[in-house]
Amino acid sequence: MRTIKHPVLALLATAGLLFGAATVSAQGAAPQGGAQAPQAQPQTEAMDVSEEQVESFVDAYMAVQGINQEYTQKLQAVEDPEKATELQQEAQTKMQEAVSDSGLSISEYQQIANQAGQNEELRGQIEEALTARVEQDS
Numbered sequence: 001m002r003t004i005k006h007p008v009l010a011l012l013a014t015a016g017l018l019f020g021a022a023t024v025s026a027q028g029a030a031p032q033g034g035a036q037a038p039q040a041q042p043q044t045e046a047m048d049v050s051e052e053q054v055e056s057f058v059d060a061y062m063a064v065q066g067i068n069q070e071y072t073q074k075l076q077a078v079e080d081p082e083k084a085t086e087l088q089q090e091a092q093t094k095m096q097e098a099v100s101d102s103g104l105s106i107s108e109y110q111q112i113a114n115q116a117g118q119n120e121e122l123r124g125q126i127e128e129a130l131t132a133r134v135e136q137d138s
């Protein structure tokens with residue numbers, strides 16, 4: 001197994017956990033760590049993903065990761081369960097807005113993330129775009 005700089009499978013967990021309730025109720029449980037994506041996903045039809053959609057996905061993914069890191073730190077400092085729930089909802093809203101701002105719908109983002117977990121070629125395209133973006137931003 002090869003080591004990747006940007007573990008795209010981790011984004012599967014992020015996609016599932018971010019947009020949580022629908023994913024959890026539809027599949028029974030959100031994927032943990034992204035290592036074992038559900039095998040059968042009848043609600044996810046294979047879609048052709050354009051280069052533009054890959055770029056939009058990378059934009060959304062990077063924004064979502066930043067929000068995720070920010071709110072993970074905030075949540076670690078909170079002891080009140082009500083405040084934690086409020087922060088989780090706030091983070092979810094911001095992540096959904098970040099996806100929408102990238103030009104993708106939540107559904108498209110989830111489909112691309114799910115497909116990346118099953119399609120090595122698409123996963124490679126996303127990894128390549130992420131690497132290029134990180135190098136560009138450095």
